[in-house]
Structures are given as C-alpha cells and as structure tokens.
Amino acid sequence: MQEVGCNHAQMVGFSTDGFATTHTMRKLHLIWVTARLYIEIYKYPAWSDVIEIETWCQSEGRIGTRRDWILRDCATGDVIGRATSKWLMMNQDTRRLQKVADEVRDELSTYFPKELRLAFPEENNGSLKKIAKLEDPAEYSKLGLVPRRADLDMNQHVNNVTYIGWVLESMPQEIIDTHELETITIDYRRECQHDDVVDSLTSYEPIEDAAGLEIHGAANGSATSPKDVNKSFLHLLRLSSDGLEINRCRTEWRKKPASI
Amino acid sequence: MQEVGCNHAQMVGFSTDGFATTHTMRKLHLIWVTARLYIEIYKYPAWSDVIEIETWCQSEGRIGTRRDWILRDCATGDVIGRATSKWLMMNQDTRRLQKVADEVRDELSTYFPKELRLAFPEENNGSLKKIAKLEDPAEYSKLGLVPRRADLDMNQHVNNVTYIGWVLESMPQEIIDTHELETITIDYRRECQHDDVVDSLTSYEPIEDAAGLEIHGAANGSATSPKDVNKSFLHLLRLSSDGLEINRCRTEWRKKPASI
Numbered sequence: 001m002q003e004v005g006c007n008h009a010q011m012v013g014f015s016t017d018g019f020a021t022t023h024t025m026r027k028l029h030l031i032w033v034t035a036r037l038y039i040e041i042y043k044y045p046a047w048s049d050v051i052e053i054e055t056w057c058q059s060e061g062r063i064g065t066r067r068d069w070i071l072r073d074c075a076t077g078d079v080i081g082r083a084t085s086k087w088l089m090m091n092q093d094t095r096r097l098q099k100v101a102d103e104v105r106d107e108l109s110t111y112f113p114k115e116l117r118l119a120f121p122e123e124n125n126g127s128l129k130k131i132a133k134l135e136d137p138a139e140y141s142k143l144g145l146v147p148r149r150a151d152l153d154m155n156q157h158v159n160n161v162t163y164i165g166w167v168l169e170s171m172p173q174e175i176i177d178t179h180e181l182e183t184i185t186i187d188y189r190r191e192c193q194h195d196d197v198v199d200s201l202t203s204y205e206p207i208e209d210a211a212g213l214e215i216h217g218a219a220n221g222s223a224t225s226p227k228d229v230n231k232s233f234l235h236l237l238r239l240s241s242d243g244l245e246i247n248r249c250r251t252e253w254r255k256k257p258a259s260i
Numbered sequence: 261m262q263e264v265g266c267n268h269a270q271m272v273g274f275s276t277d278g279f280a281t282t283h284t285m286r287k288l289h290l291i292w293v294t295a296r297l298y299i300e301i302y303k304y305p306a307w308s309d310v311i312e313i314e315t316w317c318q319s320e321g322r323i324g325t326r327r328d329w330i331l332r333d334c335a336t337g338d339v340i341g342r343a344t345s346k347w348l349m350m351n352q353d354t355r356r357l358q359k360v361a362d363e364v365r366d367e368l369s370t371y372f373p374k375e376l377r378l379a380f381p382e383e384n385n386g387s388l389k390k391i392a393k394l395e396d397p398a399e400y401s402k403l404g405l406v407p408r409r410a411d412l413d414m415n416q417h418v419n420n421v422t423y424i425g426w427v428l429e430s431m432p433q434e435i436i437d438t439h440e441l442e443t444i445t446i447d448y449r450r451e452c453q454h455d456d457v458v459d460s461l462t463s464y465e466p467i468e469d470a471a472g473l474e475i476h477g478a479a480n481g482s483a484t485s486p487k488d489v490n491k492s493f494l495h496l497l498r499l500s501s502d503g504l505e506i507n508r509c510r511t512e513w514r515k516k517p518a519s520i
Contacts, residue, residue, distance in 0.1 A: 148405075149436070150425045165410045176409070 022107040029092040030104070034160065035064065038120075038127035038185045039083040043073070050074040058112040063099055064088045065108065068119035082119040084127045095191075126183055131250045134234040138201035142169040144240060145198040158192040167235045167249045170200040179231060179253035187248045190239075197240040205232040205250065282367040289352040290364070294420065295324065298380075298387035298445045299343040303333070310334040318372040323359055324348045325368065328379035342379045344387045355451075386443055391510045394494040398461035402429040404500060405458040418452040427495045427509045430460035439491060439513035447508045450499075457500040465492040465510065 025031070045051050052072045060066040064087050071081035088097050089104070100108075120127050151162040163186060168176070192198060207230050235249035285291070305311050312332045320326040324347050331341035348357050349364070360368075380387050411422040423446060428436070452458060467490050495509035 145408075148425055149428050165408055168409055 022104055024101070024104050024107055025089070028101075028104075030089050030098070031092050031155075032065075032087045033090045033097075033191075034188050035086040035088050036127075036185065036187050037083070037085045037160065038183070039081065040120075040126065040183045041081040041181065043078070043080045044180065045073065045080065051080070056113055056117065057108070058116065059100075059105065059109070060086055063097070065100070068117075070119055084119050126185070129185065129250070131185060131187055131248045132205070132234060133248070134201055134203050134236045135206075136201075138170070138203045138236070140170045140172050140202040141199060142166075143199045145169060145200060147192065147194050147196065147198075152194060156194060158196075160186075163188075163192075163237065163247060163249075166198060166200045166237055167202070167251070170202040170235065171233065171251075172202070175231070175233075175253055178256060180256050181251060182254045183250075183252045185250045189245045189247050192237075192239075192246050196246075198246060199238050199240050201236040201238070202233050204230060205234045282364055284361070284364050284367055285349070288361075288364075290349050290358070291352050291415075292325075292347045293350045293357075293451075294448050295346040295348050296387075296445065296447050297343070297345045297420065298443070299341065300380075300386065300443045301341040301441065303338070303340040304440065305333065305340065311340070316373055316377065317368070318376065319360075319365065319369070320346055323357070325360070328377070330379055344379050386445070389445065389510070391445055391447055391508045392465070392494060393508070394461055394463050394496045398430070398463045398496070400430045400432050400462040402426075402460045405429060405460060407452065407454050407456065407458075412454060416454060418456075420446075423448075423452075423497065423507060423509075426458060426460045426497055427462070427511070430462040430495065431493065431511075432462070435491070435493075435513055438516060440516050441511060442514045443510075443512045445510045449505045449507050452497075452499075452506050458506065459498050459500050461496045461498070462493050464490060465494045 050073075052074050053069055054072070055067060055069045057065055057067045067085045067087065069081075069083040070079060071083075072078060073080050089100050090097055145166050147158050147162065151158050153159040164184065167184075167186075231253040233251045233253070235251065237246040237249070238244060239246060310333075312334050313329055314332070315327060315329045317325055317327045327345045327347065329341075329343040330339060331343075332338060333340050349360050350357050405426050407418050407422065411418050413419040424444065427444075427446075491513040493511045493513075495511065497506040497509070498504060499506060
C-alpha cells in the first residue's frame with residue numbers, strides 16, 4: 001500500500017518540478033500554488049517497468065493555468081494513468097492570490113499547445129466533481145500528525161506527497177489491505193508549515209439516490225449495506241489547533257488484482 | 261536538506277530491492293536483516309544528473325554477507341559516493357539470527373565476485389569505526405515519532421530511509437541549514453513496527469585527544485570550542501515506551517558548497 005503514495009510521488013512529482021516560474025513572475029515575487037490535483041490510475045507499474053510521462057500546460061480561465069499528464073507503459077504503449085491539476089498565482093510576500101498578468105501569460109503561452117488539449121476530454125469526467133465537506137464526526141481519524149524535515153519542500157511548506165500520505169493515514173486498514181487507490185482528488189485550501197499539527201479525517205462518501213437524496217443505511221430492507229458497494233471516501237486534513245481546513249480530498253478504491 | 265534522505269533512499273534502495281532471498285532461504289523461512297549500513301557521499305547529484313550505481317555482494321565471515329555500492333556520475337565518470345552494508349540471516353518465525361548454512365552460501369556464491377572486492381579497500385576506513393553509545397542526556401532530541409503507513413516495508417517493518425529521516429529529525433537546525441551529510445553509519449539493533457513510538461536523540465561526538473581522553477570543552481584556554489571544528493554527531497533511536505535501542509548512528513557533516 002505504501003507504494004500508492006510513492007508511485008504518485010514519482011509520477012506526478014517528476015513533471016511538476018520542471019514547472020518553473022517565469023522571469024516576470026520572479027521579478028514580481030509571484031509563485032504558483034496548486035489548487036486542485038486529480039489522478040486516475042488504471043494499472044500500477046511493477047518493479048522494473050519503464051513508464052513514459054507526457055505532460056503539458058495551458059491556460060485555465062483568467063486566473064490560472066492547468067497542467068495535464070498522461071502516463072504510458074513503455075513496453076505496451078498502454079495508458080496506465082492520467083492526471084490534471086489547476087494552479088493559481090500567488091504573491092510570495094502577501095500570500096494573496098492574484099490574476100495572471102498579460103505579461104506573464106505571454107511568457108507562458110509560448111509553451112502552451114496551440115490548441116486546447118485535455119487529458120480528460122470526456123464530459124463530466126472525474127476531475128470536475130465537487131468534493132463535499134466531510135460531516136463531523138468522521139468515521140475514521142488519525143490525530144496529531146507532525147511534519148518531518150523530509151516532508152518540507154524548498155519553500156518550507158509540506159509537499160504534495162506528504163498530504164496524500166496523511167490522507168491515507170486515516171483510511172480503514174481493511175480497505176488498505178484489500179483495495180488499491182483508483183482515483184484521488186485533492187483541493188488545496190491552506191499552506192501547512194513545519195510547526196503545524198494536523199488531523200486526518202476519513203468517512204465513506206454518502207451515496208446519493210436518483211433523486212439526489214442521501215442514503216445513509218441499507219435502504220428498503222435490503223441486506224446490502226452501501227459500504228459493501230461504495231468504495232468512495234471523503235477526507236479532510238485540518239489544523240489540530242483551530243480546525244482550519246488544509247485540504248479536502250476524495251478517493252475511490254478498487255479491489256486489488258490477485259497477486260502472482 | 262530533505263534531499264539527503266531522498267538521495268540515500270534512491271541510491272541505496274534501488275540495489276537493495278534486487279537482493280532477494282534464495283530458494284533454500286524461503287524454504288527455511290530465512291530472511292536477510294541489515295546489521296550495518298555505511299555511506300560516504302562526495303558530491304550530491306543535481307536535478308537531471310544521471311547516476312550509475314554498481315553493486316555486488318559477497319561473504320562476510322561465517323554469519324553474514326556484505327553488499328557494496330559505488331556511485332558514479334554518468335557524465336563525468338567521477339565516483340560521487342560509496343557504500344557498504346552487512347547483512348545477517350534471521351529466521352522469520354523465531355526472529356533469531358542464525359548461521360548461513362552451506363546450502364544457502366552455495367546458492368549465493370554464484371553471484372559473488374571471484375575475488376574479494378571492497379568499495380572501501382583502504383585500511384582503517386570509516387565503515388569499520390565503532391559507534392560509541394550516546395551519553396544521556398542528549399544535547400538535542402525529538403520525542404514521540406510515529407511510523408506512517410508509507411514508512412513500512414513489505415514485512416510491516418519501518419524501512420531504512422525512515423530511520424535516516426528520524427535520525428535527522430533531532431539534528432540542530434543550524435547544522436541542517438549550513439551543512440550537508442558527508443557520511444552516515446547506522447547499526448541496526450531492533451525492528452520497529454507500526455505501533456511503536458520512537459525518540460530520536462543527537463549529541464556532538466566527543467573528540468578524543470591523542471591519548472584517547474575526551475575533550476569536553478575548549479582545551480588549554482583556546483578560544484575555539486570543539487563544536488566549531490567537530491562536525492560529527494552520535495545519534496540514538498529508541499523506543500519511547502521502554503528505552504530499548506532501535507539503532508545507533510554516527511554522522512559527519514561538511515559545509516554546503518556555495519549555491520549557484
């Protein structure tokens with residue numbers, strides 16, 4: 001199970017590190033911050049598999065950019081995963097978001113594909129799904145997580161891989177043992193620093209019926225509990241001190257393939 | 261600084277993962293456990309540098325094996341690091357060490373170099389240095405470290421990279437900011453599992469004078485404190501509950517090269 005986090009790290013981290021700020025951004029003390037990250041993994045690479053990652057970047061409205069990835073198994077050419085992310089521009093000194101100035105967009109657009117291209121071209125794809133707020137009290141929790149030195153990036157903020165690891169900390173062990181992560185969506189709300197203490201909360205995502213009503217238990221006397229069929233979870237990472245939301249996350253899990 | 265742990269992980273972990281148990285070992289429920297790991301890094305690779313790692317394995321007395329590594333920068337051919345490790349055989353059921361049976365040694369020796377070959381051929385090389393027990397109380401400490409899911413290996417034990425991370429947790433921040441890790445020696449004493457809580461302790465290593473006496477302060481009225489010249493540390497990871505030693509570590513640090 002630990003490999004889920006690691007794989008995501010290596011796959012996604014790789015390309016993200018190449019995404020530098022432009023000259024004008026540095027002049028104006030502007031940095032990129034991640035607003036949302038969505039990943040779908042169809043097949044986890046095995047030891048010694050060689051993976052090819054294609055990535056590109058383009059405009060996302062007036063206030064940000066998006067970066068997409070497609071992951072392929074080099075040996076077969078099969079697409080084994082796709083990912084997309086939204087980035088906003090922040091002033092490094094004031095920590096406030098701001099619009100992407102035309103000057104910066106001109107610098108960036110040289111590297112944008114000429115035509116809009118999406119890793120998830122389907123309508124209503126998973127990357128667009130809103131993450132509902134997890135209802136308190138959560139069904140599972142792990143309190144008092146503390147950043148370690150290796151969890152911090154160059155800006156002394158907790159890095160994206162650590163966030164995923166923290167989300168997984170409050171997953172029920174029986175799911176971890178029998179399932180693997182299929183999709184993950186993270187909405188980033190707040191930066192987390194070295195001295196912060198963090199709580200990780202997880203609950204099964206309520207299933208909505210056709211009329212949009214939540215089903216909280218086995219409906220109409222059916223013996224099948226929603227938990228038997230529903231393998232989606234809502235997660236919340238928050239500061240232990242004041243309960244402020246660091247990020248909100250949604251995961252979907254599938255049964256692990258039979259091991260060899 | 262976080263890269264020190266990561267680099268070690270990638271460099272060392274790579275080759276270690278290829279070190280499987282033999283057929284007879286599996287039949288007899290025997291596994292390899294690390295007794296000591298010693299690493300020297302001369303130059304840290306930069307982003308996008310390509311590294312070549314050579315590794316080999318051979319006998320170490322009657323009771324174990326050793327695995328050595330040499331790390332080279334592909335572009336220049338320069339040796340940028342060397343490492344060696346000692347492994348003992350343990351019965352997976354009884355958790356007791358045992359001698360390497362002739363049958364197993366025969367299986368292994370096919371893969372051993374024909375002639376003894378050492379990554380550290382020099383006499384009195386650093387890999388042989390005994391790690392003194394850190395004196396209580398330690399100068400620096402970080403208490404209550406808790407394993408996360410991603411810290412566990414396939415056997416549900418804390419992995420080697422996490423141990424290095426935990427050792428670094430109790431390093432004084434001013435050294436982390438200005439220095440980089442040059443050598444690390446870890447002696448493994450005890451396995452650590454998911455529910456264990458761990459304390460990380462660090463002190464400057466006492467400097468011995470020619471007569472083997474410890475110098476605890478600035479000697480003979482000199483204005484230079486040993487801490488100004490001595491950048492060696494002793495570390496101890498122990499169980500918070502009963503103080504049992506998990507591992508003992510020694511690190512040496514050098515000034516960071518000026519950044520570009």
